[in-house]
Amino acid sequence: MKILVAVKRVIDYGVKVRIKADQSDVDLTNTKMAINPFCEIAVEEAIRLKEKGTATEVVVVSIGPKSVQEQIRSSLALGADRGIWIETGDEPVSALSVARLLAKVVEDEQPGLVMLGKQSIDSDNNQTGQMLAALLDYPQGTFVSKLVVEDGEAIVTREIDGGLETLALRLPAVVTTDLRLNEPRYTKLPDIMKAKRKTLVGTSPTELGVELNNSVVLLKVEQPVERSAGVIVDSVDALLDKLKNQTGVL
Amino acid sequence: MRILVIAEHENSQLKSATLNTLSAARHLSDDIHVLVAGHNAEAAATQAVTCSGVVKVLLMDDAVYQQVMAENLAKLVQKLAGSYSHILAPATTFGKDLMPRVAALIGVEQISDIISVESPDTFKRPIYAGNAIATVQSMDSIKLLTVRGTAFEAVLSEGGDADVENLDVVCHAEKTRFVSAEVVKSDRPELTSADVVVSGGRGVGSEENFQVIYDLADKLGAAVGASRAAVDAGYVPNDMQVGQTGKVVAPQLYIAVGISGAIQHLAGMKESKIVVAINKDTEAPIFQAADYGLVGDMFEVVPELISKL
Numbered sequence: 011m012k013i014l015v016a017v018k019r020v021i022d023y024g025v026k027v028r029i030k031a032d033q034s035d036v037d038l039t040n041t042k043m044a045i046n047p048f049c050e051i052a053v054e055e056a057i058r059l060k061e062k063g064t065a066t067e068v069v070v071v072s073i074g075p076k077s078v079q080e081q082i083r084s085s086l087a088l089g090a091d092r093g094i095w096i097e098t099g100d101e102p103v104s105a106l107s108v109a110r111l112l113a114k115v116v117e118d119e120q121p122g123l124v125m126l127g128k129q130s131i132d133s134d135n136n137q138t139g140q141m142l143a144a145l146l147d148y149p150q151g152t153f154v155s156k157l158v159v160e161d162g163e164a165i166v167t168r169e170i171d172g173g174l175e176t177l178a179l180r181l182p183a184v185v186t187t188d189l190r191l192n193e194p195r196y197t198k199l200p201d202i203m204k205a206k207r208k209t210l211v212g213t214s215p216t217e218l219g220v221e222l223n224n225s226v227v228l229l230k231v232e233q234p235v236e237r238s239a240g241v242i243v244d245s246v247d248a249l250l251d252k253l254k255n256q257t258g259v260l
Numbered sequence: 261m262r263i264l265v266i267a268e269h270e271n272s273q274l275k276s277a278t279l280n281t282l283s284a285a286r287h288l289s290d291d292i293h294v295l296v297a298g299h300n301a302e303a304a305a306t307q308a309v310t311c312s313g314v315v316k317v318l319l320m321d322d323a324v325y326q327q328v329m330a331e332n333l334a335k336l337v338q339k340l341a342g343s344y345s346h347i348l349a350p351a352t353t354f355g356k357d358l359m360p361r362v363a364a365l366i367g368v369e370q371i372s373d374i375i376s377v378e379s380p381d382t383f384k385r386p387i388y389a390g391n392a393i394a395t396v397q398s399m400d401s402i403k404l405l406t407v408r409g410t411a412f413e414a415v416l417s418e419g420g421d422a423d424v425e426n427l428d429v430v431c432h433a434e435k436t437r438f439v440s441a442e443v444v445k446s447d448r449p450e451l452t453s454a455d456v457v458v459s460g461g462r463g464v465g466s467e468e469n470f471q472v473i474y475d476l477a478d479k480l481g482a483a484v485g486a487s488r489a490a491v492d493a494g495y496v497p498n499d500m501q502v503g504q505t506g507k508v509v510a511p512q513l514y515i516a517v518g519i520s521g522a523i524q525h526l527a528g529m530k531e532s533k534i535v536v537a538i539n540k541d542t543e544a545p546i547f548q549a550a551d552y553g554l555v556g557d558m559f560e561v562v563p564e565l566i567s568k569l
């Protein structure tokens with residue numbers, strides 16, 4: 011079984027984003043970028059399935075400008091076998107367009123399992139996997155913290171608001187990862203060298219026959235109202251006094 | 261403009277997030293329909309009937325909707341979608357799972373986690389872990405929205421007297437099979453709608469030590485939350501995670517114990533009215549977001565606090 015993993019290049023999770031002075035967008039110049047943490051978890055899980063003998067090949071795909079090749083390479087260094095880069099401009103691609111592009115790749119590659127992160131930590135959309143599953147008429151397992159593939163099914167345990175839920179999805183299926191699925195390994199230098207020799211092919215929306223359109227217009231990006239630091243109290247009594255007499259919340 | 265709100269419910273009653281979503285819908289129009297899809301869900305439908313602003317309740321009652329599954333529920337919503345200008349669901353794991361699937365079936369984008377309705381086509385939503393607020397305009401013929409509950413006051417379930425229409429649209433989930441659910445039962449208030457939340461982090465140190473957090477919460481009638489680190493370490497179950505990729509809370513009082521205050525955690529609690537931080541590290545970033553900070557060892561401070569409440 012082949013596994014296709016979609017990886018996205020995003021701001022590093024430790025960096026707080028800046029906003030452009032004209033409020034037109036966020037400002038990512040000279041910002042540290044990385045693979046979206048949820049995508050890294052998806053790559054790790056695919057590699058583990060290959061190591062177990064469940065999967066035969068792990069293919070990663072990323073959509074964006076040339077710079078996203080870095081995240082494809084880091085996925086190859088983790089242990090994925092080959093990469094596909096769908097070149098688009100610097101403008102962000104809408105979730106539905108990403109899903110349409112990925113659906114074309116799925117048609118070409120025919121993977122048994124498609125894995126995505128549950129959420130990009132930049133857009134915080136949490137949409138693409140569900141959209142892709144709909145376009146393909148595949149079952150979906152979102153927010154997955156445990157994955158077992160057996161007898162033509164993916165048995166997924168999902169993190170839901172009320173606790174956990176387990177579903178069996180008939181393959182081929184779409185799975186999106188949650189934080190508890192695994193802890194991605196560290197890449198070693200030889201793996202990084204090896205990744206440079208792995209195949210990475212480029213394609214484009216035109217070649218895939220997908221027209222990019224975005225029906226959601228970004229009008230403005232603002233700073234949120236920031237909380238300011240209050241006071242440090244020196245005892246439990248002082249804290250209780252403040253809560254009772256100054257805030258009225260107790 | 262006619263709005264469809266997809267109810268999240270437990271058959272016997274609506275989930276509180278549905279009441280917040282109805283409130284967002286009321287900013288758009290007074291012509292609101294509510295879809296209650298479930299099994300033996302008359303009670304939830306009866307509650308929806310009484311909610312202010314609701315004109316009609318569409319009750320789809322069948323055993324296939326006993327378990328919520330995006331595969332068939334999305335098909336049901338798709339069949340109804342043509343009559344509406346907007347379709348809203350709560351930005352809970354229920355809505356997040358369902359709505360993008362509906363969007364792709366209809367062929368429109370979805371706008372996640374709105375915190376305000378600026379006009380019928382323009383909405384605000386947090387991005388980058390809440391460190392930026394985007395204003396976005398949708399050009400789609402049907403607007404699909406998920407709603408952040410803490411940003412909208414719940415509507416009252418009283419005053420309304422909507423009609424109930426029984427639907428007969430049974431869609432099967434052919435490729436998804438429900439196996440089991442492990443629902444965490446608790447007598448404490450629901451995390452996302454509680455007035456007081458006490459959260460513990462890695463500093464709590466173990467599952468056993470978390471008892472002191474529960475004790476403080478019970479003294480205050482509070483819900484209990486946690487940081488990702490506390491969940492990852494197995495001190496508490498996943499449904500307690502507060503943050504960018506967990507639950508969003510905005511109580512009157514939020515007490516963070518042994519939590520450093522990473523941006524991902526702040527994203528889930530910074531709309532709280534009063535924030536108290538208890539941490540032994542003076543430099544912990546949580547103090548920058550706290551109204552009241554107490555520097556000290558939680559194992560001394562929290563028991564003292566409990567005894568004095």
Ligand SMILES: Cc1cc2nc3c(=O)[nH]c(=O)nc-3n(C[C@H](O)[C@H](O)[C@H](O)COP(=O)(O)OP(=O)(O)OC[C@H]3O[C@@H](n4cnc5c(N)ncnc54)[C@H](O)[C@@H]3O)c2cc1C
Pocket residue numbers: 023047048131460461462463464486487488489490501502503504505506507517518519520521522523524525528538539540541544556557558559
């Ligand atoms: C993709 C992604 C998503 C994430 N999503 C979330 C999310 O939704 N929610 C979330 O919370 N995090 C999230 N995180 C993790 C986040 O970055 C932090 O790692 C996490 O919040 C840290 O948890 P913590 O504050 O409990 O632990 P730490 O940062 O380790 O802090 C522990 C604190 O406890 C204090 N302490 C220790 N002992 C005591 C004591 N005896 N008494 C008092 N204080 C003590 C320490 O001084 C320290 O400040 C996410 C990370 C990533 C990469």
Ligand SMILES: Nc1ncnc2c1ncn2[C@@H]1O[C@H](COP(=O)(O)O)[C@@H](O)[C@H]1O
Pocket residue numbers: 016017018019046048049071072073074103105108125126127128129130131133134135136137138139
């Ligand atoms: N530009 C992209 N290239 C590849 N994968 C993407 C892209 N955008 C989103 N994805 C995938 O979709 C997941 C969810 O993203 P989102 O719906 O934007 O929150 C990500 O974790 C990726 O797996």
